[in-house]
Amino acid sequence: MADLTSNFIGISSPNPFWLASAPPTDKEYNVRRAFEAGWGGVVWKTLGEDGPPVVNVNGPRYGAIWGADRRLLGLNNIELITDRPLQVNLDEMTRVKKDYPDRAIIASLMVPVDEDSWKAILERVAETGCDGVELNFGCPHGMSERGMGSAVGQVPEYVGQVAEWCKKHTDLPVIVKLTPNITDIRKPAQAAKDGGADAVSLINTINSITGVNLDNFAPEPTIDGKGAHGGYCGPAVKPIALNMVAEIARTPGLGGIPISGIGGVTTWRDAAEFMALGAGNVQVCTAAMTYGFKIVEEMISGLSEYMDEKGFTSVDQLVGRAVPNLSDWQHLNLNYVTKARIDQDLCIKCGRCYAACEDTSHQAISMSEDRVFDVIDGECVACNLCVNVCPVENCITMEELAPGTVDERTGKVVEDEYANWTTHPNNPGNCAAE
Amino acid sequence: MSETALTPGVTSGRLSAEQYADNFSDLHPRLDDHEALVAADRCYFCHDAPCITACPTDIDIPLFIRQIATGTPDAAAKTILTQNIMGGMCARVCPTETLCEEACVRELAEGKPVLIGQLQRYATDTLMDKGVHPFERAKATGKRVAVVGAGPAGLSCAHRLAMHGHDVVIYDARSKPGGLNEFGIAAYKTVGGFAEREVDWLLQIGGITVETGKRLGTDLSLADLKAQFGAVFLGIGLGGVNALDLDGEDQDGVSDAVDFIEALRQARDLSSLPVGRDVVVIGGGMTAVDAAVQAKLLGALNVSLVYRRGRDRMNASTFEQDLAASKGVQIITNATPKAIHGNGSVREIEFEYTDDDLTPTGQTVRLAADQVFKAIGQTLEGNNLPALDGRKIAVTGTGRTSLEGVWAGGDCAAGGDDLTVTAVAEGRDAAEDIHTSLIGVAG
Numbered sequence: 001m002a003d004l005t006s007n008f009i010g011i012s013s014p015n016p017f018w019l020a021s022a023p024p025t026d027k028e029y030n031v032r033r034a035f036e037a038g039w040g041g042v043v044w045k046t047l048g049e050d051g052p053p054v055v056n057v058n059g060p061r062y063g064a065i066w067g068a069d070r071r072l073l074g075l076n077n078i079e080l081i082t083d084r085p086l087q088v089n090l091d092e093m094t095r096v097k098k099d100y101p102d103r104a105i106i107a108s109l110m111v112p113v114d115e116d117s118w119k120a121i122l123e124r125v126a127e128t129g130c131d132g133v134e135l136n137f138g139c140p141h142g143m144s145e146r147g148m149g150s151a152v153g154q155v156p157e158y159v160g161q162v163a164e165w166c167k168k169h170t171d172l173p174v175i176v177k178l179t180p181n182i183t184d185i186r187k188p189a190q191a192a193k194d195g196g197a198d199a200v201s202l203i204n205t206i207n208s209i210t211g212v213n214l215d216n217f218a219p220e221p222t223i224d225g226k227g228a229h230g231g232y233c234g235p236a237v238k239p240i241a242l243n244m245v246a247e248i249a250r251t252p253g254l255g256g257i258p259i260s261g262i263g264g265v266t267t268w269r270d271a272a273e274f275m276a277l278g279a280g281n282v283q284v285c286t287a288a289m290t291y292g293f294k295i296v297e298e299m300i301s302g303l304s305e306y307m308d309e310k311g312f313t314s315v316d317q318l319v320g321r322a323v324p325n326l327s328d329w330q331h332l333n334l335n336y337v338t339k340a341r342i343d344q345d346l347c348i349k350c351g352r353c354y355a356a357c358e359d360t361s362h363q364a365i366s367m368s369e370d371r372v373f374d375v376i377d378g379e380c381v382a383c384n385l386c387v388n389v390c391p392v393e394n395c396i397t398m399e400e401l402a403p404g405t406v407d408e409r410t411g412k413v414v415e416d417e418y419a420n421w422t423t424h425p426n427n428p429g430n431c432a433a434e
Numbered sequence: 435m436s437e438t439a440l441t442p443g444v445t446s447g448r449l450s451a452e453q454y455a456d457n458f459s460d461l462h463p464r465l466d467d468h469e470a471l472v473a474a475d476r477c478y479f480c481h482d483a484p485c486i487t488a489c490p491t492d493i494d495i496p497l498f499i500r501q502i503a504t505g506t507p508d509a510a511a512k513t514i515l516t517q518n519i520m521g522g523m524c525a526r527v528c529p530t531e532t533l534c535e536e537a538c539v540r541e542l543a544e545g546k547p548v549l550i551g552q553l554q555r556y557a558t559d560t561l562m563d564k565g566v567h568p569f570e571r572a573k574a575t576g577k578r579v580a581v582v583g584a585g586p587a588g589l590s591c592a593h594r595l596a597m598h599g600h601d602v603v604i605y606d607a608r609s610k611p612g613g614l615n616e617f618g619i620a621a622y623k624t625v626g627g628f629a630e631r632e633v634d635w636l637l638q639i640g641g642i643t644v645e646t647g648k649r650l651g652t653d654l655s656l657a658d659l660k661a662q663f664g665a666v667f668l669g670i671g672l673g674g675v676n677a678l679d680l681d682g683e684d685q686d687g688v689s690d691a692v693d694f695i696e697a698l699r700q701a702r703d704l705s706s707l708p709v710g711r712d713v714v715v716i717g718g719g720m721t722a723v724d725a726a727v728q729a730k731l732l733g734a735l736n737v738s739l740v741y742r743r744g745r746d747r748m749n750a751s752t753f754e755q756d757l758a759a760s761k762g763v764q765i766i767t768n769a770t771p772k773a774i775h776g777n778g779s780v781r782e783i784e785f786e787y788t789d790d791d792l793t794p795t796g797q798t799v800r801l802a803a804d805q806v807f808k809a810i811g812q813t814l815e816g817n818n819l820p821a822l823d824g825r826k827i828a829v830t831g832t833g834r835t836s837l838e839g840v841w842a843g844g845d846c847a848a849g850g851d852d853l854t855v856t857a858v859a860e861g862r863d864a865a866e867d868i869h870t871s872l873i874g875v876a877g
Binding site for chain 2 (some may be wrong): 068069070348349350351352354355367371391392
């Protein structure tokens with residue numbers, strides 16, 4: 001079994017699977033259960049400033065999107081930061097850290113944007129013995145209306161300012177948690193880095209409404225006939241999160257700032273993908289909220305099997321491995337030509353490839369009277385839609401045309417050398433080398 | 435309960451009340467909402483779906499399943515019923531494993547088709563339980579059509595004609611409408627008086643009068659009907675039964691399977707129905723299976739279904755054969771009945787082993803039998819009928835017979851399988867053709 005020990009910005013944990021700051025980490029009872037189950041670390045549910053705690057709604061906090069058999073695909077929440085007194089949380093964190101010294105405990109923080117507030121809470125938090133702090137600049141509901149959460153995260157100057165204050169007033173590692181509800185994720189990441197943050201974590205939840213009740217016309221989740229947007233998370237947001245993580249990881253100016261990857265991590269494979277795209281570790285919430293803490297066993301065994309198979313002896317060998325392969329569209333090789341190929345032995349003759357191609361794409365699949373489906377190479381642009389809609393895995397695949405062969409669609413010989421849009425004759429901005 | 439399965443002879447009350455209720459409960463209880471959603475989600479929404487092609491009534495199956503999946507079972511029911519007004523009964527009795535579900539691409543892919551029949555039942559039951567009849571009559575045309583036979587073909591034809599605004603009189607020889615749906619299908623396939631409820635529901639379209647106790651040939655003549663109505667549709671089924679032509683066939687305990695099934699369907703109290711201890715059913719079709727299984731469910735100790743050829747030649751589907759076997763019916767093949775032994779009442783029946791071409795082997799076997807049901811096929815009855823094709827009424831694709839103004843469909847007409855769903859399709863298509871001819875559309 002591979003060694004999954006993780007060292008993220010100096011914080012060590014027996015594996016790279018942390019629970020994200022969220023309901024599963026709201027109190028001692030849950031966190032003890034999480035550690036017993038095997039989680040490497042937790043980011044404690046966000047603490048606010050001392051004084052009367054926030055209050056939550058007393059109706060539904062969550063809404064959901066389901067797939068087949070009611071499999072939960074996306075979860076939306078309108079819960080706020082911890083609604084328990086600060087000192088209660090701090091005492092619990094202290095006790096738990098003492099009992100689980102090998103696990104990571106990170107304090108998630110959210111206080112008003114003034115230096116004194118941050119200084120005050122950082123001093124209190126440091127006494128717990130926790131391993132670091134995460135600045136919650138992400139929550140898109142409730143707290144943002146009070147000038148915190150994503151209201152900070154959406155203004156890079158604030159992000160940088162607060163990061164700077166925090167670095168000034170604590171020796172603990174500082175992680176800045178970013179909101180995805182922004183046009184360019186690199187801007188707040190840059191601000192965090194410039195402010196001295198040790199790492200960023202992302203994504204926080206995405207502004208969302210999960211549905212509308214078509215009888216009373218109330219957005220869901222519904223509180224007394226009304227709904228407010230919440231934050232979306234779960235498997236549905238993973239592609240968005242992966243992209244944002246990768247954008248940060250591949251931007252040279254960000255200097256390889258460490259990333260804690262968050263957003264729909266449900267299985268070991270999701271975690272490995274985040275790490276391959278640059279995340280040093282991952283944080284999980286919705287999967288645990290859906291299935292309980294036990295899922296970490298699968299994550300540990302799955303990542304371990306994978307690392308053994310690949311010969312990786314440390315999780316760091318996986319981190320960032322896919323980043324060099326992330327490119328801009330304009331640099332993709334236009335001389336890479338593929339055609340769809342249908343394996344007639346695997347084909348179950350549902351005709352979905354035909355309907356998709358005939359109705360919505362390039363009329364590149366033929367259908368015989370006895371339901372044999374074939375690719376018409378002269379029409380196939382290799383869009384991959386047939387592969388994506390085919391219910392049988394590997395029944396339709398994309399086959400690369402060898403250089404020297406003729407692409408029947410264009411009539412041109414497939415060239416061996418790499419060529420992209422920047423040098424293409426149709427590109428009005430083409431400034432080919434002399 | 436004084437009698438048991440071991441009591442010799444033909445007797446009633448072999449089981450407890452609970453056993454009767456349990457044995458004759460719904461074969462496939464209706465899917466609940468969640469089961470329906472899960473089952474519906476398995477449908478791939480195939481292009482030009484093979485299941486539609488395989489359905490004799492061409493129901494748009496992917497569409498109705500998608501309508502279920504999206505929470506609109508009533509819309510799904512309308513999709514079904516537009517093509518097949520007896521979609522509720524067909525969902526219960528169709529041999530889906532040889533029709534839509536055999537064609538399902540998931541059958542090819544995994545050997546587990548989408549549960550099309552059960553989803554159809556979910557949709558149609560949902561709508562029918564609300565008492566909703568989703569069709570409206572067109573403006574009355576003043577044209578009158580006689581439908582002879584209130585079985586699936588006749589009812590389907592009548593409903594479609596009524597929808598088009600024609601006035602329809604359905605005549606049926608029996609005491610109530612429904613045909614084989616009411617009298618000829620195993621009880622566990624259509625529990626709760628469904629056949630009767632479906633007819634009542636169907637008649638809500640209006641414009642249809644049902645006259646029972648009117649038999650063609652005795653109470654009605656085709657010539658009179660032709661004179662009185664603008665068109666006549668014959669859906670008279672197969673009223674006769676084939677005989678074994680064996681010595682001893684008239685002994686007590688020997689009867690037609692269709693009569694047994696009918697008595698069972700119409701019985702108010704199953705414990706009053708006598709059944710033998712050792713029952714032998716002769717035949718290899720659905721009727722034979724229905725009789726054999728129900729004899730077993732009524733408490734017979736031993737039930738044998740004996741067919742003269744090999745198992746793969748049986749008309750009963752594999753599903754039906756497996757059902758029979760699972761209920762404890764012994765299936766004996768390649769045995770042709772030779773003699774019925776007994777002394778006034780049947781005691782044994784003797785068979786000779788035969789190959790699939792019925793070549794005699796000279797080897798015989800005797801089975802103990804205190805009750806024998808004959809299920810070796812039904813025949814068309816009646817005189818002065820339109821021209822025949824073999825033993826059934828000759829028809830064109832839309833049911834036209836050799837007589838001007840007379841159409842036919844269902845089991846009495848040549849061509850097509852003797853299935854409820856086929857009868858419904860033929861009745862519907864004949865109705866469309868009758869409609870066209872009545873309103874004089876060119877073409």
